[in-house]
Amino acid sequence: MKTAVIGYPRIGALRELKFATEQYFKGDLTEVELQKSAAQLRKRHWDKQLNKGIDFISSNDFSLYDNVLDTAVLLNAIPKKYQQLKLTPIDQYFAMARGYQGEQGDVKALAMKKWFNTNYHYIVPEIEDETRLSLVGNKPFEEFEEAKNNGVITKPVIIGAFTFLKLAKYTGQKQANDFIEDIVTAYVNIIETFEKLGAEWIQFDEPSLVMDLTKEDQTLFKQLYTEILERKGSIKVLLQTYFGDIRDIYQTAIDLPFDGLGLDFVEGRKNLTLINEFGFPNDKILFAGVINGKNIWRNRYDQTVLLINQLKVKSPSIVLNTSCSLLHVPYTLDNEHKLADTEKQHLAFAEEKLTELIELSDILKEENYQDNLEFKTRKFIFDNRDHFENLVVQDRVKSLTEQDFQRQPAFSERERLQREKFNLPSLPTTTIGSFPQTLDVKENRARFKKGEISLEHYTAFNKQKIAECIALQEDIGLDILVHGEFERNDMVEYFGEHLEGFIFTQNAWVQSYGTRCVKPPIIWGDVSRTSPITVEYSVYAQSLTNKPVKGMLTGPITILNWSFPREDISLKDCVLQIALAIREEVLDLEKEGIRHIQVDEAALREKLPLRKSDWYSEYLDWAIPAFRLVHSGVRPETQIHTHMCYSEFSDIIEDIDQMDADVITFEASRSDLSIVDVLRENQFKTQVGPGVYDIHSPRIPSVPEIKAVITHILEKMPLEKVWVNPDCGLKTRGNKEVAESLRNMVEAVNEVKRELFQ
Structure with missing residues (x-):
């Protein structure tokens, strides 16, 4: 049985493509040198697959x-x-x-x-x-x-x-x-x-x-x-095809003169049913996506062999394939020197998935495949997997009631109370959270992780950065400040490192966009919080200013969606465990006097089923309540913010309103502010901050440009509902461009207000 790979990770085992491309952007590498680096990576990836025996x-x-x-x-x-x-x-x-x-x-x-x-x-x-x-x-x-x-x-x-x-x-x-x-x-x-x-x-x-x-x-x-x-x-x-089944077009696809049809049997729940019901043409090859291209757990050979044997009844010619491109998983386990062997034996990154394809092919050639050594070893490992188990957390999830998911009083009453308490100006300005992760910030964190500096030295450096960040924001004239997140490597990994139930990699990088790579944590067992995570830095930042400082947290849905999730429990149970942990952090921030708390849900839309018929039964019915669980215990005067980015929100905007946050900031500039029309059409109750400029670009927006964006927003939304902020966090940008862009943003707001209230 032949083997195939839909696509391979392109960033390299150690992010070589990222670094070469960024050097080109800085002018430190010529186009010829960049293309040479790219060619070397391509050759390495082809050779890797060829040597493994991929067909x-x-x-x-x-x-x-x-x-x-x-x-x-x-x-x-x-x-x-x-x-x-x-x-x-x-x-x-x-x-x-x-x-x-x-x-x-x-x-x-x-x-x-x-x-x-x-x-x-x-x-x-x-x-x-x-x-x-x-x-x-x-x-x-x-x-x-x-x-x-x-x-x-x-x-x-x-x-x-x-x-x-x-x-x-x-x-x-x-x-x-x-x-x-x-x-x-x-x-x-x-x-x-x-x-x-x-x-x-x-x-x-x-x-x-x-x-x-x-x-x-x-x-x-x-x-x-x-x-x-x-x-x-x-x-x-x-x-x-990949990421689901093709129920709406299957019969047309098998009737057209394609020579092969690639179907996903990991996420494509109905693809097997379609083949059984309508058959599969003898003149076509079925490229069967049975190796998961999106998660990092080892393949269950027993289940996959059973599936392939079912498919062979209908399709005489099958190629073993990945379920989607391996772009979505890390490159190799070879560079993971800190993971225990008992952990690594359960994991498969891109290179290991090549081995799985070949081993599966060999197993399927054998009549008595149950006696195959790889088959027996793999089944033994799965049957004897141990993970962090926390019965207290499991019981807390089971005992949740409807009241745990409802915040009181209603939004309109909270909005009135918060206006009276905070007395914020019209068009309040803020940022999404992070400030530039400059080389000295990264070096401080790296030296601490290597044990080269003490916790006291590490913390003192971060507090100095926070003080500089607060002073800069005050000088710029922002209304709601942030501490800058200099202690954080990644918005999900950082929280995972401070929660029980996660394990972490050294080099398991995955491309998010362009040169931006992330290193998702792995959810290994039951999730819980053992001590405060962000309170110390948030309280310190607030002590430096009379302006309010937002506590900055990552929400449970985003932590789940930007981690590699467990496959032995439901996503719903997993996200509720995370939500209970973040809820504890929210309540501790409030207890320490933080009155504006942002719980980012950048990835809310990400795991929404691709078919609308599955939205509620498989996702929204537990994802939206999970967010509400995080903040349902705070006082009315505590203002809950959240943030979402780079997705289509129009068709779930009513569900987003049901998250019952007080303020929501959206990515909007790259999508030409289309979200604003959707908010107006749906009479969105939550206060909103559509992003007024794109932070994923190095260009600095001018005052007239931002002013035009704000004016456009106010043509469609009431003044009292609008906040002004960039699209997303600023960690990937440089200090100079951030300061100039934010100054232009604040000046644009001031010009708009002078014209409104003159």
């Missing part, structure tokens, strides 16, 4: 920033504002991803959104009425030939035509159907070019097929691929 190895799964952006450039979907910059191709590409501010002009970056139900962010293509979609790029073909020259005939991967059109933003009158002819021609040209280069297979990724599809969507998909496949020649075409 179908992908190319064009690599990107300097984002594969969707790569596809937009490949297809000539480059908005005029970037073409007019007169930059080199690579700098034009990065301008689309990060924005540009320099001699050639001043342009914002394209919007950024979450990639389906993952923590990866993709760049949203913009298609203008004048756009002529056509094949203009060479990247996929150059990388195919590069692999070929290295002795590997790869399976090139391209974002599919349907998914590309569905993800794109249309800025004029034209919509997806107006670009069918152009995109069909472009994809036919892609196929023809690969055929000439000697490719045997080409993979079209179509994750949009696992969403709820309208009749128009189904018609669009069928029309696109009917026309594309009519001219595909002798090359074999794989339709690859």
Whole structure:
């Protein structure tokens, strides 16, 4: 039984791509040197898969920033504002991803959104009425030939035509159907070019097929691929789906002349049922996604073998595949020197998942596979797994009642009480929480972790940074201050390190967007809090100023969604355990006099099921109450804030209002403030701070630019409901640009208020 991998992590085992790209941004690396580093990584990744024995190895799964952006450039979907910059191709590409501010002009970056139900962010293509979609790029073909020259005939991967059109933003009158002819021609040209280069297979990724599809969507998909496949020649075409099942389009997919169909059997709950009900064509190969591409636990060989044997009844030709790209898991366990062997034996990162594919293939060849050594060893390990068990926590979850999830009094009464108590100015200004993590901050934390400095030295340094941060914010004129989070490596990892039930890695980095990588903790057992986490620094920061300082916490849903979760208990039980721990922290902050407490839920939307029919039964019915559990015990005068970023919120905005926070800040600038219309249409009760400038770009917004954003918000929302803040935390930015941007933000607010109240 052959093996395949949908895609491989591109950042490298030790984040080599991140560091090379950031050096290029700083001017410390030439384009030639950057491309050389990229080529070395690609070769290493191909060789790794080839040496393991993988049969179908992908190319064009690599990107300097984002594969969707790569596809937009490949297809000539480059908005005029970037073409007019007169930059080199690579700098034009990065301008689309990060924005540009320099001699050639001043342009914002394209919007950024979450990639389906993952923590990866993709760049949203913009298609203008004048756009002529056509094949203009060479990247996929150059990388195919590069692999070929290295002795590997790869399976090139391209974002599919349907998914590309569905993800794109249309800025004029034209919509997806107006670009069918152009995109069909472009994809036919892609196929023809690969055929000439000697490719045997080409993979079209179509994750949009696992969403709820309208009749128009189904018609669009069928029309696109009917026309594309009519001219595909002798090359074999794989339709690859992931992140769910394709119940709305399965029959159409098996009727079209694809040579292979990739289905996810990890998250695709109904894919097996679809095959059993409608069969699977004998002239197609089933690429069965049985190795989890999103979580890090070892595969249950007994369950997977049972599944494959069921599939073999309906499909005579099966390739063992990953459930999605391995982009979403860390690179290798080889660099984890602090994890115990008893822990590592339960884990599989990208490289280990290659081994799992090969071992599964070997096991399935054997008639008496139960006697296979790997099979027996794996089953023994799973059956004897031990983890942190806390019966007290389990009992607390079981004893929760409806009252534990309801805050009193109602929002309107709390809003009145808080206005009287705080007497904040109109359009109060604040930030989302973090300030720049400069080299000295990172060095202080690293030296403490290595045991090179004492806790006293480490704490004193952080307090000095907090004092500087408070002084800067007072000088800028912000209304609600933050302590800057200099003690925190990551908003989830930091809390995991201070809670029982987590284990941590050294180098298990996963790409979040561009050069931003995160190191998710692993939820190993029952979660609990043994002592205060943030209280000392928050109280210290408040002692330095007469202005209010927000306590900054990460919410239970985000901690769950940005960790690798357990698979032996339900997500609901897991998040309630975390919520009880964060609730204790909230109450301790309040007891120490912190009256503004922000509980960030940046990842609320992330694990929302991709099909609306599953939203409540599988997620929102416990996710929203979990947030309410965190703050339901505070006094009416304590103001609860939360923050959300880089997702579509319009269809769950009523549920977000039911979180019953007092203030919610949203990412908004990259999505052209579309959230503001949604808030108005739904008569959103919570006070809101739509982000007025993009912090993921190095450009500094001007006062008139921010003023125009605030004015636009006030045209659609009542003054008394609006806060002013950046899009997100400032940890990835530099001190100079942060100070200038915030000064411009405060000045813009002052100008707006002078005009309003003159």
